[in-house]
Amino acid sequence: MVRTLDDFDAANAAVGVRVDINSPIAADGSLADDTRLRAHVDTLGELAARDARVVVLAHQGRPGGDDFTTLAAHAARLDDLLDAPVDYLDATFGSTARDAVDALEPGRVLVLENTRFYSEEVMSFPPEVAAETHLVAGLSPALDAYVNDAFAAAHRSQPSLVGFPAVVPGYAGRVMERELDALGDIGSTPTPRVYVLGGAKVDDSIDVASSVLDSGLADTVLTCGVVGNTFLHASGVELGAESTNVVKDRAGEALTRAERLLEEYGDRIRVPVDVAVERDGERVEIPVEDLPTTEPAMDVGSETVGVYGDLLADTGTAILNGPAGVFEMDVFAVGTRELYRAAQAAEYTVVGGGDTASALRQLGLSGFDHVSTGGGAALTLLTGESLPAVEALS
Numbered sequence: 306m307v308r309t310l311d312d313f314d315a316a317n318a319a320v321g322v323r324v325d326i327n328s329p330i331a332a333d334g335s336l337a338d339d340t341r342l343r344a345h346v347d348t349l350g351e352l353a354a355r356d357a358r359v360v361v362l363a364h365q366g367r368p369g370g371d372d373f374t375t376l377a378a379h380a381a382r383l384d385d386l387l388d389a390p391v392d393y394l395d396a397t398f399g400s401t402a403r404d405a406v407d408a409l410e411p412g413r414v415l416v417l418e419n420t421r422f423y424s425e426e427v428m429s430f431p432p433e434v435a436a437e438t439h440l441v442a443g444l445s446p447a448l449d450a451y452v453n454d455a456f457a458a459a460h461r462s463q464p465s466l467v468g469f470p471a472v473v474p475g476y477a478g479r480v481m482e483r484e485l486d487a488l489g490d491i492g493s494t495p496t497p498r499v500y501v502l503g504g505a506k507v508d509d510s511i512d513v514a515s516s517v518l519d520s521g522l523a524d525t526v527l528t529c530g531v532v533g534n535t536f537l538h539a540s541g542v543e544l545g546a547e548s549t550n551v552v553k554d555r556a557g558e559a560l561t562r563a564e565r566l567l568e569e570y571g572d573r574i575r576v577p578v579d580v581a582v583e584r585d586g587e588r589v590e591i592p593v594e595d596l597p598t599t600e601p602a603m604d605v606g607s608e609t610v611g612v613y614g615d616l617l618a619d620t621g622t623a624i625l626n627g628p629a630g631v632f633e634m635d636v637f638a639v640g641t642r643e644l645y646r647a648a649q650a651a652e653y654t655v656v657g658g659g660d661t662a663s664a665l666r667q668l669g670l671s672g673f674d675h676v677s678t679g680g681g682a683a684l685t686l687l688t689g690e691s692l693p694a695v696e697a698l699s
């Protein structure tokens with residue numbers, strides 16, 4: 306059982322709040338999107354309003370990446386978004402950080418530096434070992450409690466996610482609570498249950514398909530995006546050189562697993578019946594039986610949307626991850642828009658994935674029962690597995 310903010314005596318408490326504000330960064334170093342910061346306003350605002358001394362812990366990017374930056378811009382944006390005053394400190398642990406936390410007044414927020422500036426934070430540890438890392442041991446003496454609101458990173462077993470609750474009382478924040486309520490018990494949602502798997506992380510999607518078909522969580526898996534092209538290729542359809550190269554590049558070793566899945570669960574896995582390509586600047590739809598084609602398949606066609614839409618209309622729960630096509634281009638956003646719209650006919654609809662959430666915003670689609678802030682974390686729960694950071698709070 307995970308404790309929530311309802312169980313927490315916040316007044317005057319120095320509370321470390323792990324959030325996931327990992328965001329796209331523009332070329333000039335500014336934040337390109339603040340969706341994830343907005344998601345945590347409830348938790349941070351509530352704690353500040355309840356007179357906690359709020360210490361924010363978060364990562365941004367991965368070492369070596371262009372988006373591996375300080376959290377200074379994030380702190381400035383949180384200062385705009387929250388009623389409480391927000392400061393930033395360029396340290397995460399050690400005496401500088403502890404002194405700043407000790408001096409923090411009730412109702413104020415302090416954003417500490419990117420946790421991944423420290424090598425321990427890109428490693429995985431069991432909670433009791435994570436508690437002994439420099440990061441956790443060097444900050445926890447200044448904290449009275451820990452709140453984990455970083456659902457989107459909860460599939461990681463990194464020190465700032467699993468170490469603190471081993472040494473100070475731990476609670477789930479409001480984002481974490483909402484996500485666990487919506488996704489934590491996927492096995493009890495209405496049946497039949499259909500997973501719609503699209504996007505370009507083919508390897509991950511094949512793992513998900515395999516797990517939910519094996520466990521019986523999924524009655525049917527509908528494929529689209531590069532995932533759909535991969536299953537088409539695996540079923541023996543010749544797509545054409547361009548699409549085949551993308552499939553081989555994105556699927557790699559997973560292609561053999563796709564073939565095995567089709568052999569084992571062929572009747573429960575659906576592949577597109579037509580694809581869309583660009584020809585002379587126009588969208589052209591090609592039935593699968595007329596393939597191969599020289600142009601890359603960048604979207605599913607309207608016949609596929611029709612077939613999938615009919616299936617989704619009779620569905621208890623639709624779980625969608627990944628766009629159906631290259632939604633960033635108007636001409637190939639059609640499949641994603643129409644398919645996600647069709648999925649709303651299901652009794653209960655859950656959408657997961659960072660890119661998927663931004664596709665929905667861009668396409669003006671709303672009305673789903675739950676849109677998760679997490680990609681990998683949401684998929685972990687949606688395959689019925691547990692999350693290390695949640696286990697650490699229990």
Ligand SMILES: Nc1ncnc2c1ncn2[C@@H]1O[C@H](COP(=O)(O)OP(=O)(O)OP(=O)(O)O)[C@@H](O)[C@H]1O
Binds near residue numbers: 504658
């Ligand atoms: N047919 C296609 N050909 C090439 N790219 C495609 C195709 N269909 C979808 N994509 C690309 O897939 C990308 C999104 O896939 P991804 O798997 O990252 O989504 P996501 O699961 O929502 O994200 P995340 O797991 O990161 O939260 C988009 O950039 C889109 O252009």
Ligand SMILES: O=C(O)[C@H](O)COP(=O)(O)O
Binds near residue numbers: 458
């Ligand atoms: O963006 C995410 O999915 C989370 O912030 C986790 O980031 P990671 O995949 O770099 O651990």
